[in-house]
Amino acid sequence: MINLLFFLYATLPWMYLVSRLFSSSDVAFISYISLNFVFGLCTMLVTLLPRLLAIISKVQSFQNIYHILKWAFIVFPQFCLGQGLIELSYNQIKFDLTSNFGIDSYVSPFEMNFLGWIFVEMALQGTLLLLLRLFLHWDLLQKARGQCSINSMVSPSEDVDVEMERQRLFGGRTGNDVLLLYNLRKCYGGFSKKNTAVESISLGIPRGECFGLLGTNGAGKSTTFKMLTGDIIPSAGRAVIRTPTGSEMDILSASSEGILIGYCPQQDALDELLTGWEHLHYYCTLRGIPKQNIRKVAEDLVNRLHLNAHADKLVRTYSAGTKRKLSTAVALVGKPQILLLDEPSSGMDPCSKRYLWKTILKEVQDGCAAVLTSHSMEECEALCTRLAIMVNGSFKCLGSPQHIKNRFGDGYSVKVWLSKEISYRRMILDRLQLHFPGTQFKGQHLNLLEYHVPRSQGCLAELFRVLENHKAFLQIKHYSISQTTLEQVFINFATQQQGVSHSSQESPVHRDLLPV
Ligand SMILES: Nc1ncnc2c1ncn2[C@@H]1O[C@H](COP(=O)(O)OP(=O)(O)OP(=O)(O)O)[C@@H](O)[C@H]1O
Numbered sequence: 226m227i228n229l230l231f232f233l234y235a236t237l238p239w240m241y242l243v244s245r246l247f248s249s250s251d252v253a254f255i256s257y258i259s260l261n262f263v264f265g266l267c268t269m270l271v272t273l274l275p276r277l278l279a280i281i282s283k284v285q286s287f288q289n290i291y292h293i294l295k296w297a298f299i300v301f302p303q304f305c306l307g308q309g310l311i312e313l314s315y316n317q318i319k320f321d322l323t324s325n326f327g328i329d330s331y332v333s334p335f336e337m338n339f340l341g342w343i344f345v346e347m348a349l350q351g352t353l354l355l356l357l358r359l360f361l362h363w364d365l366l367q368k369a370r371g372q373c374s375i376n377s378m379v380s381p382s383e384d385v386d387v388e389m390e391r392q393r394l395f396g397g398r399t400g401n402d403v404l405l406l407y408n409l410r411k412c413y414g415g416f417s418k419k420n421t422a423v424e425s426i427s428l429g430i431p432r433g434e435c436f437g438l439l440g441t442n443g444a445g446k447s448t449t450f451k452m453l454t455g456d457i458i459p460s461a462g463r464a465v466i467r468t469p470t471g472s473e474m475d476i477l478s479a480s481s482e483g484i485l486i487g488y489c490p491q492q493d494a495l496d497e498l499l500t501g502w503e504h505l506h507y508y509c510t511l512r513g514i515p516k517q518n519i520r521k522v523a524e525d526l527v528n529r530l531h532l533n534a535h536a537d538k539l540v541r542t543y544s545a546g547t548k549r550k551l552s553t554a555v556a557l558v559g560k561p562q563i564l565l566l567d568e569p570s571s572g573m574d575p576c577s578k579r580y581l582w583k584t585i586l587k588e589v590q591d592g593c594a595a596v597l598t599s600h601s602m603e604e605c606e607a608l609c610t611r612l613a614i615m616v617n618g619s620f621k622c623l624g625s626p627q628h629i630k631n632r633f634g635d636g637y638s639v640k641v642w643l644s645k646e647i648s649y650r651r652m653i654l655d656r657l658q659l660h661f662p663g664t665q666f667k668g669q670h671l672n673l674l675e676y677h678v679p680r681s682q683g684c685l686a687e688l689f690r691v692l693e694n695h696k697a698f699l700q701i702k703h704y705s706i707s708q709t710t711l712e713q714v715f716i717n718f719a720t721q722q723q724g725v726s727h728s729s730q731e732s733p734v735h736r737d738l739l740p741v
Pocket residue numbers: 413414420421422440441442443444445446447448449491
């Protein structure tokens with residue numbers, strides 16, 4: 226019995242590991258167990274043969290071969306099981322026979338010169354292989370741990386809107402929501418956990434909402450999308466879809482329930498050797514659109530995204546913007562209930578962007594739930610009913626664009642152009658702080674300085690007065706005062722991003738002022 230338990234303890238992780246290396250199906254695992262038993266039997270026979278020959282012929286060399294094989298095969302748990310059972314039966318039979326003559330020949334199975342080494346070897350092997358297995362499947366273990374702690378509060382420093390959204394989700398107040406993310410988390414790098422790309426985000430998106438994900442390069446937007454599409458497995462948390470019947474299911478099983486998810490990845494997943502028409506035809510077929518309707522559906526998408534001039538050409542001749550249009554068209558095939566758009570408008574001209582926005586808005590109005598990432602604040606304001614700004618993988622704020630501007634953009638943005646590139650940064654700040662306590666310096670680019678002045682009664686008129694009075698003294702060429710924009714709110718959050726690259730061209734942070 227002990228031997229059997231050790232056998233299971235030692236072999237199962239090993240067998241599972243090897244079978245999973247070759248295939249992800251459990252059928253492979255079962256086949257592997259069967260093969261293991263066959264293998265165990267073979268090693269037993271190979272060892273027994275010299276032993277039997279040694280008993281029959283009394284030739285010492287057979288006995289030596291038996292001993293060598295016995296020690297060599299000890300690394301195979303299957304052999305240990307068979308060998309252990311045989312030795313135990315042999316021991317018992319010997320004891321039964323000799324006890325009648327008053328001889329106690331019983332040997333404890335734990336004696337090192339009997340089965341002791343087998344136990345030691347199996348315990349070591351079992352432990353090592355189990356640890357190896359845990360190491361290789363660390364992600365799965367993290368996932369299991371995440372499931373257990375799914376209701377746990379994540380960070381006490383979380384923004385109140387983000388926290389409320391989490392509570393809404395875990396409180397079950399998700400009436401119309403179709404896409405639900407529960408504490409979704411992704412760490413790259415297994416054990417090291419150094420790179421947490423997405424840090425326990427919780428979100429519910431109802432039908433007819435376009436949700437915007439904003440963040441600097443590397444904030445974790447694409448990783449979130451990849452978890453939703455099954456490209457990568459979350460380290461913790463769940464992404465679920467609510468079916469029309471009200472039941473919740475894992476997002477990856479959605480297609481089996483007939484729920485369509487449209488995905489426009491950040492990198493165009495297009496075949497360079499096919500034309501636009503061929504792509505659309507192919508995806509329509511994949512989506513199960515009846516053959517007679519394919520032409521109509523493809524034509525509709527081509528018209529809506531203004532692809533007519535390019536649909537007949539090979540994709541390799543497309544410009545970057547045209548490829549994005551085709552990728553978006555592919556994502557829209559079959560009227561998906563959930564639409565995931567990863568920077569769909571990157572590289573598009575302003576005119577094409579408008580057509581794209583119109584198309585996305587139409588889909589959303591028709592009841593689709595969309596998630597969109599973009600580096601264009603204008604786009605997010607035009608399309609998104611709610612948005613979140615991601616910094617270092619977690620949401621820093623969440624709500625409608627107006628709500629975010631009201632909460633985080635309270636006050637005025639003052640831009641001052643100096644006549645020369647002189648270091649008047651501190652002096653201007655002192656003057657402004659004298660009249661408007663709480664004024665902050667936001668950044669500098671050559672001779673352009675930016676300040677944030679908190680809102681107060683009569684502040685605007687006073688602000689003009691102060692700047693006019695000091696214009697000549699402070700060498701101010703001209704200045705502008707505006708309400709804080711979404712872009713400025715974004716910049717404020719984005720400066721918190723770890724290791725934000727100052728050389729990037731993409732993010733709005735780099736198009737505007739940087740903190741100094
Ligand atoms: N396969 C990977 N292995 C290790 N780290 C990764 C991997 N993919 C992404 N990361 C890291 O995860 C973090 C988030 O990356 P992600 O691509 O999700 O950012 P993003 O917000 O989509 O950026 P962008 O706006 O540039 O598309 C980054 O720090 C990135 O370096």
